[in-house]
Amino acid sequence: MTSVEEPARPNGRIRDAARTRAEILDVATQEFARAGYDGARVDEIAARTRTTKRMIYYYFGGKEQLFTAVLERAYGVIREAEQELDVEHLDPVAAIRRLAELTFDHHEAHPDFIRLVSIENIHGAQHIAASGELGKIGSPALDVIRRILASGRESGLFTADVDAVDLHAMISSFCFFRVANRHTFGALFGRDLVDPAQREHYRSMLGDMVIAYLTADRAPR
Amino acid sequence: MTSVEEPARPNGRIRDAARTRAEILDVATQEFARAGYDGARVDEIAARTRTTKRMIYYYFGGKEQLFTAVLERAYGVIREAEQELDVEHLDPVAAIRRLAELTFDHHEAHPDFIRLVSIENIHGAQHIAASGELGKIGSPALDVIRRILASGRESGLFTADVDAVDLHAMISSFCFFRVANRHTFGALFGRDLVDPAQREHYRSMLGDMVIAYLTADRAPR
């Protein structure tokens, strides 16, 4: 998540607006993800930075806007990753499976992002709503899904007339739940969904599920 | 959620430990679900009760224990509902579909519970861990799933050797995500997953997915 390197410069007051801003965002991301919006402490964020609380207000205006900025950057990272998607050279079945796996991997690799999204949902997505930037940029993954689905339908591999947004929701559900609800699920069922030993199992389970859904003859009722 | 009725008694100080306790729990459930653990205000909970803040500390000890009590009751409600499950007279395919639908319905009917679970996950399930009661009671639904899966395998209807906990996770993922991430998903993709007009669509989509997964020949790779 674009973390900030140590400067090779000597100590003393150094001025670097970009670095200061980025460092605040890094630490704020961790702190908000750790404790939730209200649980996060502006003083704590400042303390874990090489700068002071004053700078948080200087650059971001307040706690609320800081959280919005954190969200904006986190969603930006996802969007970048989705733009790297390169699965359309595969046949539709393999492409969808690969897409599901990459979604799976990305969720696993970014638990902080998952937590931020959970937190934002607790607050009714009010920060997304307040952010012009996050409004309606859509997701590159969605376009990829749309194209794969179309080609799968054409070639007759996919039986169902499935909507791209719905399929995206289905894939995300599984990936998100596994990371977001890891703790309660583990406490209640004694099973760690993010156990590395089970990783491959759940990864293929997701792919199997999605492919089965798309290729089923939709008869048994 | 066991809400408290108005008493037919006249005004003036009335003593009813059970009622006071239950009323605090009711209001606390709403307040925690509304604002998260740290966002919730003890004073606000007290204000919306016919009693005072003093009683919260008298009965529960503190904010932390109050939240734990709220969780305990919320999970209790779910467990009761799961004990009502009556699907095993159906054939395995219909039984699983029905179970999925009931899970779907229950999630939709209890958004506050979903929010509480999200909140508890943000805090690493520490309250569940601290609660003796919530430790390892397991879920009645899990036993039902186990039996249906066994009977489905025997009769040859289900191809896959699927684990009950895994299937439970799969079903819960979809139901949970739909409610919990409603706000961010809606803001980003312009689609309300909990739109009543789409309810039947998503409900059957879940059933189709689960049945497809369980009856697939698991060949296409």
Next chain:
DNA sequence: TAGCTAACGTACTAGTTCGTACATTAGTGA
């Protein structure tokens, strides 16, 4: 190199928030 401003630091405050000390009373059992 002088001066200007973006970038930064210190110290403080106003308001909030969890929690409690202390006083009171309803209802029960002897």
Next chain:
DNA sequence: TCACTAATGTACGAACTAGTACGTTAGCTA
């Protein structure tokens, strides 16, 4: 009916927390 205790109410305090007033300086530019 009296006394005792569980249940309740009031008023307050200590600690925290977001935010700010005010002063300082690095580094660029003319």
